[in-house]
Amino acid sequence: MKITFVSSRPSLSGGARVIAIYADLLQALGHEVTVVAPSIEQPRLPAKLRAASRGRRLRDHPTQSHYDHMRADFRVVDHYGPVTAADVPDADVVIATWWETAYTVALMPPEKGRKFYFVQHHETHGAPNNHLRAGSYFLPLKKITIASWLVDTMRDLYGDAHSALVPNSVDGTMFNAPPRGKQARPTVSLMYAPTPFKGTDISLRALDIVRQSIPDLHVVAFGAKGVQPDLPLPPGAEFHLRPPQQKIVDIYAGSDLYLFGSRSEGFGLPVLEAMACRTPVVGTRAGCVPDVVREGKNGYSVPIDDAEALAARMIDVLRAPDADWRAMSDAARRSVEDYTWEDAAKLFEAALLEGA
Numbered sequence: 001m002k003i004t005f006v007s008s009r010p011s012l013s014g015g016a017r018v019i020a021i022y023a024d025l026l027q028a029l030g031h032e033v034t035v036v037a038p039s040i041e042q043p044r045l046p047a048k049l050r051a052a053s054r055g056r057r058l059r060d061h062p063t064q065s066h067y068d069h070m071r072a073d074f075r076v077v078d079h080y081g082p083v084t085a086a087d088v089p090d091a092d093v094v095i096a097t098w099w100e101t102a103y104t105v106a107l108m109p110p111e112k113g114r115k116f117y118f119v120q121h122h123e124t125h126g127a128p129n130n131h132l133r134a135g136s137y138f139l140p141l142k143k144i145t146i147a148s149w150l151v152d153t154m155r156d157l158y159g160d161a162h163s164a165l166v167p168n169s170v171d172g173t174m175f176n177a178p179p180r181g182k183q184a185r186p187t188v189s190l191m192y193a194p195t196p197f198k199g200t201d202i203s204l205r206a207l208d209i210v211r212q213s214i215p216d217l218h219v220v221a222f223g224a225k226g227v228q229p230d231l232p233l234p235p236g237a238e239f240h241l242r243p244p245q246q247k248i249v250d251i252y253a254g255s256d257l258y259l260f261g262s263r264s265e266g267f268g269l270p271v272l273e274a275m276a277c278r279t280p281v282v283g284t285r286a287g288c289v290p291d292v293v294r295e296g297k298n299g300y301s302v303p304i305d306d307a308e309a310l311a312a313r314m315i316d317v318l319r320a321p322d323a324d325w326r327a328m329s330d331a332a333r334r335s336v337e338d339y340t341w342e343d344a345a346k347l348f349e350a351a352l353l354e355g356a
Contacts, residue, residue, distance in 0.1 A: 002093070004093065006105055007038075010037050012065060018269075024072050031349075036088055038082055094108060099132070099136040116144060118144050119163070120267065122150060122153050143163040144164045147291060171341060180253070181325070183255070185216055186318045187217075187255045189221070190260070197264040203307075203310070206311040209311035219237035221238065221239050223240075249277060256318055258274035258283075260281055260287075262286040263284070263304050265288075271293075275332040280329060282300050284304045
């Protein structure tokens with residue numbers, strides 16, 4: 001097949017990373033794959049100065065993205081604004097990848113291909129244009145989703161009972177670690193993100209509670225944005241800004257547990273990455289957590305926004321006898337060994353072929 005992904009602007013987001021993985025794997029399966037994205041226009045100095053005078057800051061768009069090293073064809077359009085039908089090659093399949101591109105794809109002529117919507121999140125986060133975001137899920141596009149909660153959401157809120165489920169995977173050759181015992185100093189890792197729905201404030205509140213019982217707790221955080229003054233890390237915490245993949249592997253492998261406090265998450269790839277590195281997960285029931293965390297076996301899950309429950313379960317893991325912790329660590333690794341990105345790509349391919 002000829003397959004086109006219509007992307008949002010190139011970025012280092014988890015969603016872009018998943019699109020890049022599928023583009024390359026579908027190409028390896030013999031398909032002709034193209035990713036088309038809008039151009040990136042950096043904010044100019046006058047706009048930055050006007051924003052600064054109003055107490056705001058316009059951020060530069062990232063100059064790197066997960067599409068930079070794809071083997072699949074990657075095209076950035078030569079005009080500012082959204083992708084149009086003229087920017088997209090004729091194909092067998094065209095895939096929207098977030099709510100704005102869903103409208104673009106829905107309006108494309110038949111020669112651009114059968115129309116799909118790759119739904120990696122329920123993109124309604126209290127934004128002023130929520131009616132447009134929600135409206136995208138009513139469009140007549142075949143949906144491919146990444147987690148069971150998204151399948152349920154598409155059915156219950158939008159009346160679409162035919163979404164395909166293709167869960168994300170993890171590269172076990174990249175994310176791995178040898179068997180180990182607990183750290184000499186109790187250590188928790190987490191991804192730091194100031195966006196409210198990521199729940200970093202809940203994670204930090206839970207860490208404060210844990211530190212009352214385990215004063216020497218070591219916290220290691222990483223993220224794509226720096227630490228914000230109104231969301232400080234605990235004293236003595238390590239922070240790594242946009243670390244390379246191998247450093248992230250080292251962070252997971254040097255932790256006794258990975259903390260996931262999200263309020264809303266499409267999937268939450270770090271959960272699988274941590275497990276692949278033999279790190280138990282304590283997390284809220286968001287994203288993939290209900291699908292992959294087995295209570296007391298490879299981690300624990302708690303209600304969203306419940307810092308006290310997160311803290312209690314973290315203490316359970318951190319104070320577990322070493323033999324019990326090792327069993328949980330090994331179970332975490334086993335949880336991700338039987339389903340690879342290659343398996344996911346074949347499921348994605350099957351969803352595209354359905355009804356062809």
